[in-house]
Amino acid sequence: MRRMTARPANAHQARLLQLLRDGGPNSRAQLGDQVDLSRSKLAVEVDRLLETGLVVADGLAASRGGRRSHNVRLNPELRFVGVDIGATSVDVAVTNAELEILGHINQPMDVREGPVAVFEQVLSMTAKLRASGLAEGFDGAGIGVPGPVRFPEGVPVAPPIMPGWDGFPVREALSQELGCPVMVDNDVNLMALGEQHAGVARTVHDFLVVKIGTGIGCGIVVGGDVYRGTTGSAGDIGHIQAVPDGRQCACGNRGCLEAHFSGAALARDAAEAAEQGRSAELANRLEANGGLSAADVAAAAAAGDATALDLIREGGRSTGQVIAGLVSFFNPGLVVIGGGVTGLGHNLLAAIRTQVYRQSLPLATGNLPIVLGELGPTAGVIGAARLISDHLFSPA
Amino acid sequence: MRRMTARPANAHQARLLQLLRDGGPNSRAQLGDQVDLSRSKLAVEVDRLLETGLVVADGLAASRGGRRSHNVRLNPELRFVGVDIGATSVDVAVTNAELEILGHINQPMDVREGPVAVFEQVLSMTAKLRASGLAEGFDGAGIGVPGPVRFPEGVPVAPPIMPGWDGFPVREALSQELGCPVMVDNDVNLMALGEQHAGVARTVHDFLVVKIGTGIGCGIVVGGDVYRGTTGSAGDIGHIQAVPDGRQCACGNRGCLEAHFSGAALARDAAEAAEQGRSAELANRLEANGGLSAADVAAAAAAGDATALDLIREGGRSTGQVIAGLVSFFNPGLVVIGGGVTGLGHNLLAAIRTQVYRQSLPLATGNLPIVLGELGPTAGVIGAARLISDHLFSPA
């Protein structure tokens, strides 16, 4: 099948495409209710979109008390790819133009193997999804990497946990291989986009997404748009000091949040507790699996292990401490907690909430929900698809 | 004289007014170079602005190698008022439409006397400026208050240091009295606007302004626009924890930045040091003035007093600690330090810089200037004038 290469010719068309993406198939009349254009003008623009092939006719709508309206929808053959490169695994998903996930695979992998190896992995995963009949080709791809990105160029910069990736032309390379436009962003920003598109943040304009995985990062959304900062490192909260004179961190300082609470830190502390005999539960799991992860701590806590619970609470306290500062500063309308460690669930959330509500001023916390992300591991890939879709569905 | 009541009729006119405000008198041809409109269209819009009286002809420009162009400028009779209500004093200034200060008065006053008393004060100050022949009336006014504001309504909300101001209809009341449009904002946001308009932040789009006065606050500018947060309390960093289990703060928590470093905290610590005999210099000043202020500490430090210097350094360290977190999170292109305490000058700045550059990651600090504000006590009133000017010089 021939890939779609058209782009909206003007702001009206872009708006219509976005409405069809976010609202699904829609009648011409209903679109008219949403766009503030005369019927004649609307008809012209819809017809032009039909000509480009981005939009297709889709039968008749139910009557609203008079003549039935013609339905239109985004071309169901359009395919986007969302890639989410984590520190320890890669997610790849294929979506339609409405950003519904048609296929999704996850594979463990260490980013530190470098861009070339990871790239091969990603390409083999996209090939697999394509081979399964979900797509004959791709119209766009979004990709998230676990570190700061020079957004306009689509290139990672100085990523501490990704040696070898600095300056690697991710956008260029992936675009070449997949034969479609590509946008690159930080993984946390994509998670924010995902939760905004299809998750808990659908109605909020200013919010924060704190992702606690192997490391810790924060996505910032201002006025509905992701804020990336001057050099693309906004939201890099893992090295904010959470505990004065606390643990030594890889960055050279002491007491960084990431050194006290993150997937890696939690696994380390749990192993320590097991070895020191402070928790039989954790020791058993250590023996059984040959290592400990955040999931083990979650399971131990669920089984009533006090030490595991303490680890979670203490981590939540540190995290809440930092988030409290961010809430005072940023005054968001919502804080979303996500990432691998959210398996710790309500215990973690409760600890964070307690700390934030206690430390920040009432005006900032009064009406502030602090919730877990709704999309789990799909937030990143949905956000990635949304990123490229926003790009393609904007005036050329 | 009749006051101007016209507003720009469209975005082009608004843009032209802003160019004339920020660039001063300008030839029609030069305007044409900046706006991307055909000469014919430009002429039409300029003529319309002349008709409204917002803009007046201003003779002929120098030749650029051919026929001389006609100059235009904003009506020199337009007058804006900028009001900056601090915790302990009030500033009022009158500007022309180019936001040049024509007259400026400052009077000590305690906000805690409540809105009615302060209002009388402000009105008597505007009356005084008017009587001095600077203005026959006002075309707009901006006013800053030392606490959070519900911006759209122009009403202070739950201001901790301003009892009695909660819900007081500042905008409404001042508009009534002055007979012109009024906009209300937080004093720190106005300081940010001031430094953006005429100070150190003219070329930066994302920056922070930390105002250290009686309290501590932070102005946040994102993409050239002031960010106010969901409930108008963004930038309220005075109660971020700077010292775990530190000093008791009025807010009920411990170790808040404001409890450790601010005009009030510094005066308190200096008096303590003087009484405990730790500094002869400060004790002398205490005796001489019957009290100590930040200025005394600055003078003592300048005179070589080690205790005073320590107080400044320690305060700068706490402040830098908090700013370091904000820098990691927000990744600004510039940090401006301002407010009354900036009299402490380079000692303070050095302490802040040391702490920030040490604690934040290189990517965020690599190219980050941390500087003192350029406008001093006029930043607030210029920002206030800029606020109302932005409002009036936008499409109606």
Place this chain on the structure above:
DNA sequence: CTTCTTTGTCCTGTGAGTGGAGAAAGTTGG
């Protein structure tokens, strides 16, 4: 079957804006 409502199409009018032709006003070099 009649009447009302909704939807879609066609057509004309309007206002924004462009771009070119000249006229007006200057500069520069002989």
Place this chain on the structure above:
DNA sequence: CCAACTTTCTCCACTCACAGGACAAAGAAG
């Protein structure tokens, strides 16, 4: 002082986006 070149301003014709009305098509309700 004059001729040739520049810049600026004004006027006019043309294009284009868009609104809004007239009318036809399609359906609902009584």
